[in-house]
Each structure stands twice: as structure tokens, then as C-alpha cells.
Amino acid sequence: MRLNTAVIRLLIAKDWQLFQKPLAVCVLAGVVALCFLGLAEPWAFYVGSLLLLIVLISSACFSISTSLVVERKEHTLAFVMSLPVSPLDFTVSKLIGSLLTFGVPFGLMLGGALALVLYTPLPDGLFVYTLLIFGWLLFAYAVSLAVAMSVESEGWATFVMIGSMVLINPYIMGLSQVPVIADRISVDALVWTAPAVGILTTLVVLALVVLGVTTWHHARKPAFY
Amino acid sequence: MDAPAPAERLHAMDHLRALAMLAGVLFHAALAYSPVMRGFFPTADRQTSGWVDAVVWGLHLVRMPLFFFLAGFFAAWVIERRGGTALARQRVRRILVPFVVAWPLVEGSLAASTRWAALNVEHPSALLVAAREWMQRPDRPPLPPTTAHLWFLYYLLLLGVLHWAVRALEWGRGGPWLTSRSPQWLLLGLPLLLTPALASVSAPHPAPEGLLPQFWAIGFYGAFYALGALVHARRDWLERARPLAPWLTAGSATLYAVFLTGLAAAPPSAGNTTASWGLAAVEACLSVWLTVLCLLVGLRLLNRPSPGLRYLSQAAYWTYLVHLPLLFALQYALMDRGWPWPLKLALAVGATLVGSLLTYQLLVRHTPLRRFVG
Numbered sequence: 001m002r003l004n005t006a007v008i009r010l011l012i013a014k015d016w017q018l019f020q021k022p023l024a025v026c027v028l029a030g031v032v033a034l035c036f037l038g039l040a041e042p043w044a045f046y047v048g049s050l051l052l053l054i055v056l057i058s059s060a061c062f063s064i065s066t067s068l069v070v071e072r073k074e075h076t077l078a079f080v081m082s083l084p085v086s087p088l089d090f091t092v093s094k095l096i097g098s099l100l101t102f103g104v105p106f107g108l109m110l111g112g113a114l115a116l117v118l119y120t121p122l123p124d125g126l127f128v129y130t131l132l133i134f135g136w137l138l139f140a141y142a143v144s145l146a147v148a149m150s151v152e153s154e155g156w157a158t159f160v161m162i163g164s165m166v167l168i169n170p171y172i173m174g175l176s177q178v179p180v181i182a183d184r185i186s187v188d189a190l191v192w193t194a195p196a197v198g199i200l201t202t203l204v205v206l207a208l209v210v211l212g213v214t215t216w217h218h219a220r221k222p223a224f225y
Numbered sequence: 226m227d228a229p230a231p232a233e234r235l236h237a238m239d240h241l242r243a244l245a246m247l248a249g250v251l252f253h254a255a256l257a258y259s260p261v262m263r264g265f266f267p268t269a270d271r272q273t274s275g276w277v278d279a280v281v282w283g284l285h286l287v288r289m290p291l292f293f294f295l296a297g298f299f300a301a302w303v304i305e306r307r308g309g310t311a312l313a314r315q316r317v318r319r320i321l322v323p324f325v326v327a328w329p330l331v332e333g334s335l336a337a338s339t340r341w342a343a344l345n346v347e348h349p350s351a352l353l354v355a356a357r358e359w360m361q362r363p364d365r366p367p368l369p370p371t372t373a374h375l376w377f378l379y380y381l382l383l384l385g386v387l388h389w390a391v392r393a394l395e396w397g398r399g400g401p402w403l404t405s406r407s408p409q410w411l412l413l414g415l416p417l418l419l420t421p422a423l424a425s426v427s428a429p430h431p432a433p434e435g436l437l438p439q440f441w442a443i444g445f446y447g448a449f450y451a452l453g454a455l456v457h458a459r460r461d462w463l464e465r466a467r468p469l470a471p472w473l474t475a476g477s478a479t480l481y482a483v484f485l486t487g488l489a490a491a492p493p494s495a496g497n498t499t500a501s502w503g504l505a506a507v508e509a510c511l512s513v514w515l516t517v518l519c520l521l522v523g524l525r526l527l528n529r530p531s532p533g534l535r536y537l538s539q540a541a542y543w544t545y546l547v548h549l550p551l552l553f554a555l556q557y558a559l560m561d562r563g564w565p566w567p568l569k570l571a572l573a574v575g576a577t578l579v580g581s582l583l584t585y586q587l588l589v590r591h592t593p594l595r596r597f598v599g
Contacts, residue, residue: 031386035439120436
């Protein structure tokens, strides 16, 4: 089946345009978080890290709700269906649009956080830990996106979005129970351990599988509903 | 950083921007002979003079604020004529790419010349002595990288992103109201807003060279950037401020004397990392008033085509990028000479400018590099 790339590009541009305001808020909050980290005080590091986490979770939620949940609520889908697009075109545009709106702040913040760990007096042991945190957020985003694309219910989409993001708390607690991960956070050396590599690989692979299965499922649909 | 098209050149602003950047060469060169900076500057010479402090701190208070005002002005100019996307493209081409390319080169060359000076200079500065001791430690920890004098590019990028965010959120609506009021409001109100930022750091305010953004630097330089963008929309604001010029001049002269006295009484030191509120307020008033005065003088004297200034404005960006490694290398070589400091200063500034302009002429002016740093 051939994709209508021209319309797909327009639909992605539409999602990107609609995401401008939430992205602007996330950018402002991200800069404030970095400024807190720049104060080089323990309390400021805590506030800054927490704010970065909030920004990341917010950008994930905004990304999904702007491109999928709100669109459904405002019946934009009916308009989109009137365009020369197939369900696959629509799925691809939603997938790429959402990955773009989430991927830009995610990539910037991941790069920024890793550079921060490597090029400031912070212990380099935080590098792996940071990747593990971001890995969870990627996985939670993939699950949330897959559910939002698959169910009609706004309630379920919101539930999974909040649930998967909130589960980062027990996840962080779980990481602190793994000595080879927890003990290396404050060490000024970048050490990859088998549990850390295993967890990170599992999260990334699961995220890719969830997104792949969702795309495959939607690609097989003969109609929008 | 974004030069207007030749047909619509804003001569005064363009020339002021060039002069602000070139003043950086003089400022960085003069710091080697400043009594205040003796313990903090790597090229600090054995000879110092109070005259240097009397001049350079005034320059310091106005140079970068003026530059960020002009950056905001030109950003608004580009947005008005070519749109936000064009501005973003320009920022990537003219700021991000030069920053990413120049940063490691500048860091590497500064580190190399400082390493050489720490090992070879017979009359080293306090900082070079510390560097020498650090180099002799077998377990020396790595130093965190800094953006050196390229911090202005880092903050221009950051302020460009914040500018976009403010526009996306439509938060700039109060700006035109502010510039439509009497200029006295901003001339008195802006220093009040800037005082907390300047009170959170030492006086004179340091360069925000770290990799992480600083609240005070965003607040301080961001305010001038925002003022520049607002004045672009109300160009008559500066003309309406002109009748206040005598008051600003008298006020600036008085406050500068107060500032120098305060600086002499409480110079920056390891235990004195924040300015008093009073001194910060004086700094804030001086930076705003002197910047506006510079703009008024520039509009009066520089608002006409001038081949010499035009050439300097085209070469200023490149000159600023390359000047510090050249200057440090020269000043390290001059440290052991017993020559009078004015001669050393003149030699260092002259040779740095000649070297920078020569490399501009050879490497940039007629090559594809001019699209990035010309």
C-alpha cells in the first residue's frame, strides 16, 4: 500500500503547530530547571531534577493529549477522514507526529542531562542512572501512546497516561534496591553493570515492540473505526 | 548577530554592535592591569593601575547589556521582516554552528597557552601559580569545561529560545504598553528589576561561563534583550528618552563614582561572592542608563554610512571569536617584560586586532565562512 506522504506531512505539521504552546511551557520550565541545577546547591539540585522530571512527564502527556485525545474530543477526526487519507496514512501521521512532539523535548532533555552529568562536577555515576530514568519515561510514553491510539475512551487513555508515569516512583524505589545500580550513583565513574544494561535494554525493546505492534495492528485496519 | 540586508541597513545599530564587540578586546586586555582582577585573571600582570579600574568597569557595565539590547532589536527586526522560522534558521547558522565549532578550539587553545604560561612564565599571576600547583598534583581532578568568552553565544541561543516561547505563549502583550509610557518608567523601573539579579553575584558581575544557565544572567541580559525587542516595535522610545540624556549623564557620573568607591571598599574576593543590595542597585542603574546613553549617542553620531565602520562591523564577530586565544598568548609572552603597562596594553590590543582582522581578511571575508561568522 502506498502512503500519501504529502498529506501525512501536513497532518504532522498540524500536530506540531498545535503543540507549540505546551512545548513553549515545557521549554520555559526546562530552562528554569536547568537554572536551579546551575545554582550548585544540594536543595537546588533536588528542585531542578524534580522539575526536569515534571517537564518530561508533562511533555509526554501534552504530546499525546494534543495529537490524539483532544483531536477525538473536538471531532477533528471526522474532518481528517474527509481528506484523501487511508487509515494507515492516518496512523503513520499520528505516530510520527506524536514521536516528534515528544521526541524533541525528550531528546533535548536527555542530551542536556547527560552533558550535565559528564561536564559538571556531578558524579559520572549519574550517567547510567539518568539513562535508566529516561528509559522508563520512554517506555511509559510508548505504552500511553499505544493505548491512546487504540482505545476510543478518553478516560482509559488518561488513566494509562497517568498510571504509567506515576509508576516511575516504584520504579525509582526498585532501582534503589539494586545495590550494583544504587551504589554507583554517587561514584565519579561511568560503570555499566549487567542489571543496568538489562533493565535499559528491556525498556527500550519493550517500547519499540509496543509501538511496532500498535502500528502493525492499525495498518491492517480496513477502516478508521 | 543577524545583519540586516544592505539596502535597509540600520547604520547606528550596526556600528554600535561592532563597537560593543570590539570594546571586548580592549576590556579583556585591560583586565590584566586591573588591581581588582589581580587575583582572578590568568594574564594578571605585575603592574596594575587604578586608572584601568576607573575605565574598564564602566565599559563592563555597558558593553554586554548594549550588545544584548541590539541582539533583541535585530531579532525583532528579522521576525518582522522574514518571520520566526527565518530567525531560527539564522540562529542555527550564525550562532549555534559557530559556537559548536569554535568552542573546542577556543577551549583547547586557551588551555594550551595557559599550560605553557604556568610552566614558563617567571612572574606568574596568582591564577597561573594555582594552575601550576594543580598541574603538579598526581591525582588532579578534571576541571569543568566553561564556555569562556563564547558564553554570549550560549546566552544568545538561550534567549532566542525564550523569545520563541514568549511569542508562542503570547506573553509579550504588556511590552508595547510599557514602551508607550514615558521613558522614565523603564529608566527607573528596569534597574529595580535588575537589582536582585546583580545582588546575587559579586560586583562587578562575573561572566556566566558555566555550562548551566544562570538565573541572574538570564534575568540581567534577558531584560536588555527584551528591551531591544520592544524598542524595535516603538523606535520613537529612544527619541522620547533623548531629553533625559543630561539627567542620565549626570546620574551616571555620580553613580559611577559611588560604584568605584564601593568597589574599592569591598573588592571581590573568595569570601565576598555577592554584591550588597546598594552596590547592585548602583550597577543596575548604571548599566541601564549607560546603555541608553550609548544608544542615543550612537543614533546621533553613527547613523550614517561609513566604509571603515562598515568593515569593522563585518569583521567584529570573527574578531570577537578569535581575540581571546590570541590576546592571552600575547599577554602571557609579555608578562615577564619589564615594560610600562600602557605599552604592554597597547601592544596586546594592537597585535590582537591586527591578527584578528588579518585572519578575517584571509579566512572569512571572501570564503564561505562569511555566511557563518562574517
